[in-house]
Amino acid sequence: MHEVNEDSIKLREEVFAYARKRLEYDPAPLDGPQSHSWLREKAGITISEQGLGGSQALEIFSEILAPATISTDHPNYLSFIPSAPTEASKLFDLIVSASAIYGGSWMEGAGAVFAENEVLSWFAQEAGLPKSAGGVFVQGGTLGNLSALVAARNSASQRLVESGKELPRKWKFICSAEAHSSLKSAAAVMDVEIIKANVDETGHLTGTSVAQALAAAGDGVFAIVATAGTTNFGIVDRIDEIAQVANENQIWFHVDGAYGLAGILSPESKHLFIGVEKADSLIVDPHKWLFAPFDACALIYRNPELARQAHTQHGEYLETLTESGDWNPSDYAYNLTRRPRGLPLWFSLATHGVAAYREGVKKNISLAKEIAEVIRSRPDLELVREPELSVVVFTKADWSLRDYDAWSNKLLERGQAFVVPSSHKGKPNARFAIVNPRTQLKALIEILDSMDEEG
Numbered sequence: 001m002h003e004v005n006e007d008s009i010k011l012r013e014e015v016f017a018y019a020r021k022r023l024e025y026d027p028a029p030l031d032g033p034q035s036h037s038w039l040r041e042k043a044g045i046t047i048s049e050q051g052l053g054g055s056q057a058l059e060i061f062s063e064i065l066a067p068a069t070i071s072t073d074h075p076n077y078l079s080f081i082p083s084a085p086t087e088a089s090k091l092f093d094l095i096v097s098a099s100a101i102y103g104g105s106w107m108e109g110a111g112a113v114f115a116e117n118e119v120l121s122w123f124a125q126e127a128g129l130p131k132s133a134g135g136v137f138v139q140g141g142t143l144g145n146l147s148a149l150v151a152a153r154n155s156a157s158q159r160l161v162e163s164g165k166e167l168p169r170k171w172k173f174i175c176s177a178e179a180h181s182s183l184k185s186a187a188a189v190m191d192v193e194i195i196k197a198n199v200d201e202t203g204h205l206t207g208t209s210v211a212q213a214l215a216a217a218g219d220g221v222f223a224i225v226a227t228a229g230t231t232n233f234g235i236v237d238r239i240d241e242i243a244q245v246a247n248e249n250q251i252w253f254h255v256d257g258a259y260g261l262a263g264i265l266s267p268e269s270k271h272l273f274i275g276v277e278k279a280d281s282l283i284v285d286p287h288k289w290l291f292a293p294f295d296a297c298a299l300i301y302r303n304p305e306l307a308r309q310a311h312t313q314h315g316e317y318l319e320t321l322t323e324s325g326d327w328n329p330s331d332y333a334y335n336l337t338r339r340p341r342g343l344p345l346w347f348s349l350a351t352h353g354v355a356a357y358r359e360g361v362k363k364n365i366s367l368a369k370e371i372a373e374v375i376r377s378r379p380d381l382e383l384v385r386e387p388e389l390s391v392v393v394f395t396k397a398d399w400s401l402r403d404y405d406a407w408s409n410k411l412l413e414r415g416q417a418f419v420v421p422s423s424h425k426g427k428p429n430a431r432f433a434i435v436n437p438r439t440q441l442k443a444l445i446e447i448l449d450s451m452d453e454e455g
């Protein structure tokens with residue numbers, strides 16, 4: 001299996017040819033899911049004692065399995081938060097896979113860790129954090145939020161212990177009522193209470209609301225979380241006001257910018273993020289709006305030492321690493337073995353420069369505003385909220401969830417677009433999440449037009 005021989009070289013060329021073909025699509029077909037029974041029948045038995053041989057396995061993947069996966073980088077994939085990796089980042093992901101780099105420690109992966117840290121430092125600087133800020137790329141925003149909150153609780157706990165005070169009966173953190181589901185999940189994993197503070201009528205968490213929630217919470221609040229771009233609407237909480245409440249009360253301030261914090265790169269939107277420079281930790285997911293492949297979340301701490309104290313794993317087999325004094329990425333999150341998943345973004349940033357990223361983000365925000373204008377001009381459509389970043393949410397008069405579902409299925413079946421319904425306050429809606437610089441206004445208008453088709 002590990003030998004390089006005639007067969008392996010032939011397979012290598014076949015795999016490269018497939019990768020080349022996928023990269024050359026413009027765009028890749030949208031494709032769509034198939035049932036388990038369909039896949040079982042078409043793919044047949046793939047895992048056997050003898051193996052199928054690489055060519056046949058590749059054929060099953062390219063002919064049966066790949067078409068049963070939606071191309072999240074299709075310009076009309078507009079659901080959830082899509083992905084739009086640059087050509088350079090996809091190419092470099094191939095190199096990362098071919099290179100067997102261990103990204104957990106400096107000893108094993110110094111060159112890769114150095115490059116990842118260049119990216120983290122760059123983004124920390126964009127956010128206005130001090131030069132000493134640093135962190136790690138983890139798998140996704142869910143793990144990023146969890147790791148930051150674990151560090152926050154550990155730091156609060158250490159402070160109480162050092163000052164001889166009692167630990168609270170229950171730890172708590174405050175976030176927006178519209179914060180991402182991963183925060184609820186983090187609270188459950190950590191066995192802490194989540195306090196969801198009310199948002200104002202435009203969906204923003206404000207300093208006043210956080211202060212009220214804090215006053216009502218009693219003791220044990222170890223973190224306050226602002227969302228820089230909510231998932232459903234792309235709303236950026238009033239970060240500066242919230243930061244002030246957190247700082248005044250000496251509570252860890254975390255910014256969940258998994259989707260939206262990339263918006264800081266556009267000079268026109270930068271003002272929305274004022275206050276992020278006061279964060280104790282932040283996350284931004286390159287696989288969302290920094291044009292990198294799955295899966296990567298940049299987790300950055302103002303004072304990485306606090307995270308290291310919370311996360312470093314200790315074991316006889318690890319001592320040579322933990323006692324080295326080197327920068328080991330594993331120490332900064334709930335992870336040990338890790339792929340250097342920041343490298344595709346590093347390569348793409350190094351290739352294209354930051355200005356190209358600013359342009360891409362800016363273009364998405366402009367397109368969201370343009371299509372919102374079109375929606376506003378149509379009497380049967382209504383914007384649910386004004387778009388702030390690149391998410392546009394709207395309803396069609398008299399449509400039930402069944403209508404949205406039927407329309408969504410039709411768009412996917414004909415390979416036109418992937419737009420699943422969402423909802424707000426129990427009312428279904430349609431939602432465009434735009435993170436692909438190749439998404440066109442014309443295509444979005446065609447999708448709107450398709451809402452008026454019969455049947």
Ligand SMILES: Cc1ncc(COP(=O)(O)O)c(C=O)c1O
Pocket residue numbers: 081139140141142143145180182227229230231256257258259260285297
């Ligand atoms: C604001 C926000 N936070 C966290 C997450 C979780 O990120 P991931 O899906 O990468 O775990 C998301 C995902 O959409 C998000 O939008």
